[in-house]
Amino acid sequence: MRNVKLLYFAWLRERIGVAEEDLAVPDGVITIADLIAWLRLRSAGHLAAFATTTSLRCAVNQDFATPETLIATGDEIAFFPPVTGG
Amino acid sequence: MRNVKLLYFAWLRERIGVAEEDLAVPDGVITIADLIAWLRLRSAGHLAAFATTTSLRCAVNQDFATPETLIATGDEIAFFPPVTGG
Amino acid sequence: MANIRVQTADFDIGAEFAALCVGRADIGGLGCFVGTVRDTAKGRKISAMTLEHYPAMTEAAMGRIAVAAEQRWELLGCTLIHRVGRLLPGENIVLVLAASPHRQAALDATGFLIDWLKTRAPFWKKESFPDGTEEWVSANDADEAAASRWA
Amino acid sequence: MANIRVQTADFDIGAEFAALCVGRADIGGLGCFVGTVRDTAKGRKISAMTLEHYPAMTEAAMGRIAVAAEQRWELLGCTLIHRVGRLLPGENIVLVLAASPHRQAALDATGFLIDWLKTRAPFWKKESFPDGTEEWVSANDADEAAASRWA
Numbered sequence: 001m002r003n004v005k006l007l008y009f010a011w012l013r014e015r016i017g018v019a020e021e022d023l024a025v026p027d028g029v030i031t032i033a034d035l036i037a038w039l040r041l042r043s044a045g046h047l048a049a050f051a052t053t054t055s056l057r058c059a060v061n062q063d064f065a066t067p068e069t070l071i072a073t074g075d076e077i078a079f080f081p082p083v084t085g086g
Numbered sequence: 087m088r089n090v091k092l093l094y095f096a097w098l099r100e101r102i103g104v105a106e107e108d109l110a111v112p113d114g115v116i117t118i119a120d121l122i123a124w125l126r127l128r129s130a131g132h133l134a135a136f137a138t139t140t141s142l143r144c145a146v147n148q149d150f151a152t153p154e155t156l157i158a159t160g161d162e163i164a165f166f167p168p169v170t171g172g
Numbered sequence: 173m174a175n176i177r178v179q180t181a182d183f184d185i186g187a188e189f190a191a192l193c194v195g196r197a198d199i200g201g202l203g204c205f206v207g208t209v210r211d212t213a214k215g216r217k218i219s220a221m222t223l224e225h226y227p228a229m230t231e232a233a234m235g236r237i238a239v240a241a242e243q244r245w246e247l248l249g250c251t252l253i254h255r256v257g258r259l260l261p262g263e264n265i266v267l268v269l270a271a272s273p274h275r276q277a278a279l280d281a282t283g284f285l286i287d288w289l290k291t292r293a294p295f296w297k298k299e300s301f302p303d304g305t306e307e308w309v310s311a312n313d314a315d316e317a318a319a320s321r322w323a
Numbered sequence: 324m325a326n327i328r329v330q331t332a333d334f335d336i337g338a339e340f341a342a343l344c345v346g347r348a349d350i351g352g353l354g355c356f357v358g359t360v361r362d363t364a365k366g367r368k369i370s371a372m373t374l375e376h377y378p379a380m381t382e383a384a385m386g387r388i389a390v391a392a393e394q395r396w397e398l399l400g401c402t403l404i405h406r407v408g409r410l411l412p413g414e415n416i417v418l419v420l421a422a423s424p425h426r427q428a429a430l431d432a433t434g435f436l437i438d439w440l441k442t443r444a445p446f447w448k449k450e451s452f453p454d455g456t457e458e459w460v461s462a463n464d465a466d467e468a469a470a471s472r473w474a
Binding site (some may be wrong): 084 | 207223224225226228229232233254265266286289290291292293294295296297298308309310311312315316
């Protein structure tokens with residue numbers, strides 16, 4: 001098990017219902033893609049938030065990540081829609 | 087003869103020695119190109135100012151003109167180097 | 173070198189120009205872009221725009237964007253200010269300012285900085301409508317295309 | 324619609340932004356370019372820059388440039404201010420400001436306006452050097468090329 005901090009922004013946060021959660025992730029969850037598949041099972045809100053990944057973006061430790069990015073203990077992992085600032 | 091007002095700017099003005107002059111132009115001077123050829127004969131300063139036409143620009147009645155532009159009585163004809171503002 | 177800020181307060185455009193230029197005479201041109209809240213979105217009147225961001229990441233992401241601009245153009249300074257929170261139509265959202273010895277570098281860097289801010293900095297906009305409903309703004313394919321010109 | 328001025332006095336950048344935006348909420352983006360006097364020219368220190376112009380033609384030429392921009396892009400306003408007379412290093416020379424509902428139009432119009440001002444408005448610059456000599460600035464092929472991109 002690895003402890004990670006998850007952050008959610010914009011409509012992902014609204015669907016999941018919390019802005020952040022500290023979770024212990026099973027050893028089989030190795031990449032961001034694995035994490036998304038695992039998070040879908042946590043609640044109906046998570047399933048709604050992660051239903052499709054086409055408009056999903058992820059940052060690990062405040063830098064943009066990909067589905068292949070590996071998860072390490074202590075990571076801060078943020079999920080959010082494509083950015084719309086500026 | 088047609089009466090025109092001539093204006094000179096930047097180094098053309100400095101070479102000719104005056105900022106403007108009112109001149110009566112002979113009937114054979116029909117275009118701006120003719121006028122330049124005629125002006126070259128007026129003084130050493132004019133000859134220096136109009137020695138080459140590659141870096142010469144002209145406006146007739148405050149709008150850019152070409153060597154082929156025709157001259158009319160009462161025209162305000164300005165000669166200057168390529169502009170360098172901005 | 174870049175001056176980067178995320179704030180709820182408005183910014184003073186004239187003061188930001190002055191701060192970038194103070195005490196120096198090697199600048200030939202300054203490019204600037206200011207984004208403001210339009211009162212309509214896809215033909216619908218909006219009553220407000222709310223900007224959310226990812227505080228721990230935002231300034232770092234903006235710093236990386238500024239460094240990318242500094243690597244591409246000869247910049248003597250740049251300023252990136254992005255507001256967050258609830259903004260009304262007509263209010264300023266974002267300021268980009270780039271100073272260079274050369275006009276074209278200042279203008280190109282300004283375009284680059286706003287294109288990348290729109291696609292690489294973690295901000296999200298939500299529009300509020302007069303009937304009380306709210307909607308998250310969808311990312312714009314045109315913005316992505318504009319940003320990828322610089323890739 | 325354009326606000327066009329030729330003046331010896333400096334301009335207030337913040338006030339010009341404010342004047343263009345006052346009372347309206349249909350603007351999405353403002354592009355701006357400010358040209359300033361650099362203290363060097365081709366590696367030589369300069370002590371001053373003197374701007375001469377053709378008063379009867381200048382504002383008309385600037386107006387034609389603004390109209391050309393308004394025909395190409397959806398502009399909600401633009402401001403062109405050009406200073407004349409003797410300016411010191413670090414001082415402002417020219418301000419271009421373009422407001423549009425859309426970011427890219429504001430930025431493109433800003434680039435167009437300064438490119439055309441540099442090649443189609445009757446201003447001439449003379450540089451003064453610390454040894455007392457003076458020299459007229461030569462027109463720049465790069466400026467001509469930049470302007471012709473929009474032709």
